[in-house]
Amino acid sequence: MLPLLFPGLPDENSVYADAVLAIAERDGVRVPELSAREVANGLAVAYRRKRMTSDDEGAFLAALSRLSISVEQAPSAATAIRDGTAAAIRYGLTA
16 A cells, blocks of 8 residues: 555545545546646645645655556536536536
8 A cells, every 4th residue: 555645644644535545556546637736736735834844745746656647638618617517506516
């Protein structure tokens, strides 16, 4: 099993997260094109809140590089808007 992906954020660990990580390590993951920017934002927030160091970031990136990650291409703007609106209405969430 991989080391914890966020070793500097121990309050983010859970049995569920460990189980998901084990599955991701075994099967790989498929992520939306936006995911790299979202991860970068999460790291930046952790730095600003002094919850992460450059060593923590290095450990995270090393662990991340060992996962098989397939990046899904972004849909057209019209498709993203249509699907996002439909999902927001269906689940009562923001798009």
